[in-house]
Amino acid sequence: MATMVLTMAGGLIGGPLGAAIGGLIGNAVDHAILPAGKRREGPRLSDLKVQTSSYGTQLPSLFGTMRVAGSVIWATDLVEHRDSRSGGKGQPGSTTYSYTASLAVALSARPILGVGRIWADGQLLRGSAGDFKARTGFRLYLGGEDQPADPLIAAAEGIGLAPAHRGIAYAVFEDLELGPWGNRIPSLTFEVQADSGPVAAGDIAVALGAVAASGPTLALAGFAAQGTSLAAVAELLAEAAGGWFGPGPTLLCGPGDAIVIQDEGAGGRGRANRSVAPATRAPRALTLSHYDPARDYQIGVRRAAAPGAGLSEARIELPAAMDAGTARTLAEAALLRADIERTRRSVHVGWEALAIPPGARVRIAGTPGIWRVDGWKLEAMTISLDCVALAPAVRPIAASGGRVNHAPDTAIGRTILHAFELPPVDDGVAAVPRLAVAAAGDAAGWRRAALLLSTDDGAAWRPSGGTRGIAVLGDIRIPPGSAPPQIDDRRNWTEVALAHAAMQLDQADATALDQGANLAMLGDELIQFAHAQSLGGGRWRLSGLWRGRHGTERAIGTQRSGDRFVLLDADALTLIDLPRTALGTEVRLLAEGAGDTGGPAEARAPVRGISLLPLAPVHLAAQPLPDGDVHLRWARRGRHDSRWRDGADVAPEPGGERYRIMLKPAAGPAWTVDMLAPGMRLGTAIDASGLEIEVRQVTAAGLSPAATLTLPIRGEEA
Known part of the structure; x- marks a missing residue:
């Protein structure tokens, strides 16, 4: 209707050009304001949540800040990583496999400013501080017209064959660790910042080329422009803002400056027409769905209802980010507009009304309220304006988005790494030197790190899988001092500081200690502790000590402040078997976790053979015999049992x-x-005066440390 009438008026006024302009304006009015046939399909909220990789998938043009899944535009096959581990306790070793993949995800069809959080299967892969919760390389291309091709894609596809995707914002993940998601590529969603701050709906329409200009309109925290056509997006923006298309075309919204007109049909010179559509023509309820930033951009639904007859319910799906209060205000305003706009007015005016364009705001003299010109009519050389009543502005309405369980955003922290040769603590028999690796982070979100090992002082490095678990570790603040290893050390205590406050230590009674509980590496000494007292701030006082466990009595009293403390937990230690050629050398180890953006953590460990060699004999003593000989005796200590x-x-x-x-x-x-x-007999031919004696056990693995004894010089015997 509006198209036909305005085309006629445009032709009368401006010839063919005027007719064309009138047709364009009328078409906009038809599709944005009047109920017509089937509407164009704009973007739906679910479109932004599902990640795709199909050819021809439409990319949204993003404004403000939005959470989108994007489209996978490039990916590699999964890469398999093999990790072999020692079994321990005489059990065979095991081999596990992990996988990584590299991929690129297109995010926006227009440039962006950056990316905030990233979710993988609903869990945070990248936190608000920019820290990744799993190991991956990451590069972001903002969509500039001069951006280069990604080097990884270029290396895989060939120089000159890899597109730079200029004008498209996209993210590249390199060797994304897939273990946390069952060794498969998870569904990714991104918090994309396309503009700094909220963006007005009218400015979005102008940026898209849908309109030439815009008046003041609703500010949206974010918007995703996507649909079957530009007109569909423009319609949706107008619907959200409660606006319409004016001349230019311009997007206008709500009451504002209005032109005062006289209704010449009044007073007998014509007739004034006023009509009110039945109440059943307007919906009695309206729901508006949107993305709620306060709920990690989950879909929120606001419903407005009005009393009265009618059962129809309208629905607006708005791919925009806004808070719950703004969404409720929009829903109430849209429902009010639907009711107010049932009132229409046909006003007869003079030829001067030709200067009033469709979409203009007018005030009708003697009639309250502001009206919108919906169309012209020229009948019998009389001009009439079809006007629609404008609803008053709705005051902001407060609303709550409800409670939401946010995905944990725990800081990963940097890797803390300790490596040391570990004596057999499980009554097993080692065949080669064994290195124990304990790792954790300085924050509670740390999970694992990849390992590299060098046995030639860094000349060559070989992958050694990943860390097995999260160790409880820290450093010594107050050393325990010296004590004999044969009895409980009830006099000394030690104070340690753990890596972060979430780490805990437990008590253990004598039975539990006998079963191996609370075994820890304190410097180079293995100890057990019965009591653990929290001092606050991650500091603990350990007492009730068993010292020099598993043949480490030579390290008693050698600790210094700052030396390592590692609680030995079989589920948290990674054991690496070293070649026998490593004996007498120092090995180096690198560990890199998701939070190690400044470089990997490094540890060095001397390999002295304590994990392989027998223990030093004990109870070495010399007994004089009646015939003048001396009998030496000692006792063997076993590694197992x-x-x-x-x-x-x-x-x-x-x-x-x-x-x-x-x-x-x-x-x-x-x-x-x-x-x-x-045992051994020293004959009288041997001068035992001042004799120094060293006794070592000999096994196929090598010599044990020595048990030593010096016999007194003659004349100095007690």
């Missing part, structure tokens, strides 16, 4: 016992002798 059980001997040594005794006289050369039993 090491618990102290009354009435039970140390388990036999596989392959039998063998010892190497070195005798160092006070004068003369030293000499050695091998024995097959824990």
